[in-house]
Amino acid sequence: MGEFVRLEVADGIGTIRLDRPPVNAMNDQLTSELADAARAASDADAGQIRAVILYGGEKAFAAGADIANMAEAGYAEMALRSGRLQAAMGLIAGLGQPVIAAITGYALGGGLELALAADFRVAGETARLGQPEILLGVIPGAGGTQRLPRLVGPARAKDLIFTGRTVRAAEAHAIGLVDLVAPDASVYEAALSMAQRYAAGPALALRAAKQAIDFGLGTDLATGLELERAQFAALFGTQDQRAGMLSFLENGPGKATFTGR
Numbered sequence: 226m227g228e229f230v231r232l233e234v235a236d237g238i239g240t241i242r243l244d245r246p247p248v249n250a251m252n253d254q255l256t257s258e259l260a261d262a263a264r265a266a267s268d269a270d271a272g273q274i275r276a277v278i279l280y281g282g283e284k285a286f287a288a289g290a291d292i293a294n295m296a297e298a299g300y301a302e303m304a305l306r307s308g309r310l311q312a313a314m315g316l317i318a319g320l321g322q323p324v325i326a327a328i329t330g331y332a333l334g335g336g337l338e339l340a341l342a343a344d345f346r347v348a349g350e351t352a353r354l355g356q357p358e359i360l361l362g363v364i365p366g367a368g369g370t371q372r373l374p375r376l377v378g379p380a381r382a383k384d385l386i387f388t389g390r391t392v393r394a395a396e397a398h399a400i401g402l403v404d405l406v407a408p409d410a411s412v413y414e415a416a417l418s419m420a421q422r423y424a425a426g427p428a429l430a431l432r433a434a435k436q437a438i439d440f441g442l443g444t445d446l447a448t449g450l451e452l453e454r455a456q457f458a459a460l461f462g463t464q465d466q467r468a469g470m471l472s473f474l475e476n477g478p479g480k481a482t483f484t485g486r
Contacts, residue, residue, distance in 0.1 A: 227258030232265050237424045238417065239266045239274040239322075243281040248288035251335040253306060256313050259339075263316035275424035275431075275485065278416050279317070279326040279343055281336075283409075286326070286352070289334025292361070307366040310335065314368050317342040318439075321432035323423040327416035328352045329409060333391065338365060341372040344435070346402065347416045348394040349409035354402060355391035375442070377401050427465035428485035433457075 374382035407415035441449030472481035
């Protein structure tokens with residue numbers, strides 16, 4: 226467990242908890258600990274972590290980079306630091322489990338880029354989201370220019386990035402930036418409910434589906450279909466496939482118990 230990031234595991238759900246008051250500003254140490262937490266979630270024994278929640282606490286998800294820490298940095302330093310930050314986001318995005326960002330308060334800059342690395346985003350009613358880097362004379366450097374347009378479309382992404390404006394939860398939901406809006410006090414519980422739904426599923430099949438979708442979107446249709454075929458066939462070597470199909474034949478759909486093997 227790090228000073229600013231910890232991985233908490235309960236009932237098959239891992240919560241990666243950011244805790245750098247007051248607003249979880251992202252410095253090098255937090256980035257490093259975030260990467261460590263992602264690796265720990267990825268390396269967990271089969272079935273131990275079936276879904277992951279990203280959470281910054283009741284007041285703020287993450288209000289972006291620690292500007293005071295980078296204002297005087299030069300090119301060489303920031304090339305290395307942005308590489309480490311992108312790598313940490315890549316570890317989150319590459320997790321085989323479903324990942325849900327539970328957003329309270331602000332998710333700005335690197336904070337929004339962290340949320341974009343998740344599969345789903347739940348936002349509190351008063352949450353504010355945005356990529357304000359342009360107001361500092363720079364651009365997003367941890368995936369914002371790439372993941373945001375893939376999620377909301379290029380025109381909407383350009384509007385957010387070119388203006389640096391923040392959006393409230395209702396607008397974020399309307400443009401597809403978040404998947405669910407919940408009362409501020411219930412954001413984590415809403416994310417937990419979503420995570421529990423996925424955690425009850427077959428872990429290896431969920432991983433295969435996530436990889437087929439994510440990798441397939443980055444290639445042509447024929448290659449994506451071949452990736453899907455290979456993942457589909459491979460699942461016939463798992464205990465969960467046998468349990469799922471036997472349960473269907475004996476008891477009908479939706480009654481199987483999966484072990485993640």
